Amino acid sequence: MPTYSASEVASLRGDRETALIAGDGGLQFVSRLRFSITGVGAGLAWLAFGLSCLRWPDIGDWPRTEVVAYTAFAIAGGIAIATTAQAALGKFGDGVQRRAPWLFALGAFLTLWELSTAKFGWLPLPFFPPPQSIVEVYTDDLPKLLDSAFASVKLQLGGYFIGAAVGFLTGVSIGWSRLAGYWVHPILRFIGPLPATAWLPIAFFTFPSAWSASTFLIALATGFPVTVLTWSGVASVSSAYYDVARTLGARPSFLVTKVAIPAALPHVFVGLFMGLGASFAVLVVAEMIGVKAGLGFYLQWAQGWASYNNMYAALIVMSLLCSGAITLLFKVRDRLLVWQKGVVKW
Amino acid sequence: MVALAKPFQPVATGASLDIKGVSHAFDIDGSVLPVLDDVSISVAPGEFVALLGPSGCGKSTLLRLVAGLEPPRAGTLEEDGVAITGPYPSRVVVFQDPTLFPWRTVWDNVALGLEAQGVLKTQRHRVDAAIDLVGLGAFKKAYPHQLSGGMAQRVALARALVNDPRILVLDEPLGKLDSLTRITMQAELVSLWQRNGFTALLVTHDVEEALFLANRVIVFSDRPARVTADITVDRPYPRHRGDPHLAELRRQILGLLGLDATW
Ligand SMILES: Nc1ncnc2c1ncn2[C@@H]1O[C@H](COP(=O)(O)OP(=O)(O)OP(=O)(O)O)[C@@H](O)[C@H]1O
Numbered sequence: 001m002p003t004y005s006a007s008e009v010a011s012l013r014g015d016r017e018t019a020l021i022a023g024d025g026g027l028q029f030v031s032r033l034r035f036s037i038t039g040v041g042a043g044l045a046w047l048a049f050g051l052s053c054l055r056w057p058d059i060g061d062w063p064r065t066e067v068v069a070y071t072a073f074a075i076a077g078g079i080a081i082a083t084t085a086q087a088a089l090g091k092f093g094d095g096v097q098r099r100a101p102w103l104f105a106l107g108a109f110l111t112l113w114e115l116s117t118a119k120f121g122w123l124p125l126p127f128f129p130p131p132q133s134i135v136e137v138y139t140d141d142l143p144k145l146l147d148s149a150f151a152s153v154k155l156q157l158g159g160y161f162i163g164a165a166v167g168f169l170t171g172v173s174i175g176w177s178r179l180a181g182y183w184v185h186p187i188l189r190f191i192g193p194l195p196a197t198a199w200l201p202i203a204f205f206t207f208p209s210a211w212s213a214s215t216f217l218i219a220l221a222t223g224f225p226v227t228v229l230t231w232s233g234v235a236s237v238s239s240a241y242y243d244v245a246r247t248l249g250a251r252p253s254f255l256v257t258k259v260a261i262p263a264a265l266p267h268v269f270v271g272l273f274m275g276l277g278a279s280f281a282v283l284v285v286a287e288m289i290g291v292k293a294g295l296g297f298y299l300q301w302a303q304g305w306a307s308y309n310n311m312y313a314a315l316i317v318m319s320l321l322c323s324g325a326i327t328l329l330f331k332v333r334d335r336l337l338v339w340q341k342g343v344v345k346w
Numbered sequence: 347m348v349a350l351a352k353p354f355q356p357v358a359t360g361a362s363l364d365i366k367g368v369s370h371a372f373d374i375d376g377s378v379l380p381v382l383d384d385v386s387i388s389v390a391p392g393e394f395v396a397l398l399g400p401s402g403c404g405k406s407t408l409l410r411l412v413a414g415l416e417p418p419r420a421g422t423l424e425e426d427g428v429a430i431t432g433p434y435p436s437r438v439v440v441f442q443d444p445t446l447f448p449w450r451t452v453w454d455n456v457a458l459g460l461e462a463q464g465v466l467k468t469q470r471h472r473v474d475a476a477i478d479l480v481g482l483g484a485f486k487k488a489y490p491h492q493l494s495g496g497m498a499q500r501v502a503l504a505r506a507l508v509n510d511p512r513i514l515v516l517d518e519p520l521g522k523l524d525s526l527t528r529i530t531m532q533a534e535l536v537s538l539w540q541r542n543g544f545t546a547l548l549v550t551h552d553v554e555e556a557l558f559l560a561n562r563v564i565v566f567s568d569r570p571a572r573v574t575a576d577i578t579v580d581r582p583y584p585r586h587r588g589d590p591h592l593a594e595l596r597r598q599i600l601g602l603l604g605l606d607a608t609w
């Protein structure tokens with residue numbers, strides 16, 4: 001049987017690559033040059049942003065303009081160094097170089113934003129605050145913002161974990177046991193599709209605290225998709241797997257924990273992902289309406305004072321947190337589902 | 347019946363298998379599809395029996411009944427005189443598809459039986475031995491999607507062998523292998539069987555394979571399957587493919603399968 005060992009294949013490929021590089025030194029140089037041109041462009045864009053802050057006077061009262069300008073200069077310098085000395089900086093240099101087009105776009109966007117708000121007022125104030133006023137929130141209102149973020153994370157984590165755990169267990173039991181399916185399925189069909197936020201008014205009165213009510217609602221929003229997808233995952237496991245395990249002496253408990261659940265995991269993660277999205281929505285609404293803490297509350301409070309810069313600042317934090325949570329979930333999934341090929345990279 | 351089975355000398359640990367008057371049918375959309383019709387086969391301990399028959403006649407179904415995955419509609423199946431009522435690891439099946447668990451590495455797939463029986467902790471060396479036996483020592487940590495079809499089939503074989511079955515049930519286990527690997531695996535299977543002394547029940551489409559491996563070849567009719575011939579292959583092992591006696595048997599069996607005109 002003609003087989004190649006993995007190392008043979010690798011060395012074959014390696015040879016070809018080195019040959020390519022040796023043969024195309026000129027091409028290599030050109031592509032490196034093109035990369036550093038993008039890098040220089042990105043540096044210039046940030047330089048332009050810094051200059052745009054200083055060149056014209058602000059049309060309003062924003063004390064952080066200079067700080068922002070000098071930070072932009074620092075970033076511009078950093079990009080310039082990283083892209084020109086890319087080889088010496090190793091991984092960091094590579095990272096900056098790969099992101100150079102984005103850094104350029106970001107610098108250009110900030111410049112435009114600065115000019116159209118703080119300098120020439122093309123966009124109406126206070127709905128479109130300039131970058132320096134958002135930075136001002138992070139420098140001057142940081143403790144309150146951090147407290148809010150922390151409160152949101154705490155509420156979200158508690159509700160999400162409860163909902164995910166309950167949903168997973170419910171899904172496995174109705175996927176596995178006919179009796180559980182008989183009783184739970186109708187309830188699930190009746191209550192599940194209801195948006196969790198519809199419960200808000202009732203929940204805030206019946207639960208002892210706004211916090212417990214919100215935890216319940218977040219758990220509800222998470223639990224429904226997790227239940228349904230776990231259930232469908234367990235139900236769609238090929239009976240051939242059970243046959244194999246049974247002929248090898250597997251007991252029912254083994255079939256559940258070592259066959260049904262691992263086979264259903266890809267579905268479970270889809271449910272966890274959907275549940276995460278749904279629970280973010282509930283979290284923010286709950287914080288806006290009942291809970292006197294958290295980023296939703298912060299947003300609501302900022303709106304009351306018409307301080308739009310605080311709202312944008314809170315939105316950015318919120319988006320970072322949500323995106324971070326999803327990244328984390330995908331990391332866990334990639335760890336647990338290494339056996340799958342071709343999973344989506346987040 | 348074409349030839350009567352000669353008395354067979356049992357070798358070692360194999361169990362006897364008695365299939366007595368088994369009939370089976372499936373309900374498909376309210377109509378009944380008869381699949382097995384009064385099948386009786388008696389397999390002595392340590393015997394190697396090959397089952398041949400047209401596609402879709404019910405061979406895999408019979409193997410499912412032997413495995414205990416389903417009860418027959420009529421008749422009984424016995425292992426060593428004890429009725430088969432459910433799956434038991436003394437009767438291990440290598441299915442037509444390898445059905446490896448995609449979330450387990452090769453090693454963990456092969457370890458499945460020992461793990462299910464709760465003896466893996468003390469018997470880890472058996473897993474390694476079984477993997478080495480099928481020549482996949484270098485792929486212990488690979489996942490099924492990283493294997494070729496033939497390699498996956500070999501893992502399935504190792505997963506069965508690791509349990510030291512008394513009856514090994516094989517459903518076209520070599521069907522997906524290239525002809526060279528196939529010949530190697532056939533020889534490997536014979537020596538395994540001779541060494542371990544299990545009783546083997548092999549479904550195959552390949553008449554030559556049946557004659558190369560088995561003490562007896564049983565030929566089925568079209569669906570619903572009935573036994574149309576029970577042929578003893580009384581040649582010593584290792585056998586040679588050019589053996590004129592085997593060629594004569596082959597011609598005879600192809601005739602029974604209605605293919606004599608083409609050969
Ligand atoms: N679970 C089932 N439900 C309904 N019909 C089935 C089922 N399993 C098998 N059959 C039918 O029983 C018949 C025999 O199937 P079986 O798989 O035993 O054939 P086979 O002899 O193994 O064929 P092949 O050689 O192609 O593998 C087929 O007509 C098939 O459609």
Ligand SMILES: [Mg+2]
Pocket residue numbers: 405406407442517
């Ligand atoms: Mg079959």
